[in-house]
Amino acid sequence: MTADPIFFPRGDKHELELGDKLQPKFDAEGLIPCITVDAATNEVLMFAFMNELALRKTIETGHATYWSRSRGKLWIKGEESGNFLRVRELRTDCDQDVVLVKVDLIASGAACHNGYRSCFYRKLNATSGRLEMAGGERKFDPALVYKKKS
């Protein structure tokens, strides 16, 4: 990296926490956690990791872009379906080791590959100790989507 208008080298604690320079911390594997929320409601939609290129692409293109650890490649959410996640705002946390993006939910209304708005569609019932569905109706049936692909 030579001239780089987006990322700056990590600063001291004060600069990291209260400064105006984006100084993201990538872990030993070159990744930073990213929380993706619905820009309209703040509902958490999904959680994934970005590497430096994914974060740069997210900022440059406005399409949420992650690093797929399972596939070992850049993952532009919606690249196959055309249902990109449009980034309305990008935030970082106090010590800049996490990123948060606020996005417009895609046309299908589902961010999760299981057809739900959010990946967090189950909550723990404290009495039974079991998970309960809490994600509302499915926006699409993944069985049909996967069938088409196979």
Added chain:
Amino acid sequence: MTADPIFFPRGDKHELELGDKLQPKFDAEGLIPCITVDAATNEVLMFAFMNELALRKTIETGHATYWSRSRGKLWIKGEESGNFLRVRELRTDCDQDVVLVKVDLIASGAACHNGYRSCFYRKLNATSGRLEMAGGERKFDPALVYKKKS
């Protein structure tokens, strides 16, 4: 672990994604990412990791409990100040490798050690490429808090 009413061994993909058993995936370091949101507004307040004991304590006590990687110990949020984060709901994501807790914001009104409601108090200005403060007023002055401790 013998009899364990809370966690179950990891199941197959269908059970993990659509079942009713909590089967959390801890990474090679024994940690699972946890997103903490305001139960009233869904605003993301903070991001931290839990180990198995922290997740168990969170469920059993109803106080959000994390694993502090920097201090290498269990971290009950608010244990020093008394401002616990009361857990109203616990969720997991589709493949159960992330946890989300919805909490009542503590008495001080700030989840971040810098005195802001949320740790995500800065957003990127896409034009200038710099971070802008976007967390509202500080609920407390960390300089005073830290002074008291030293």
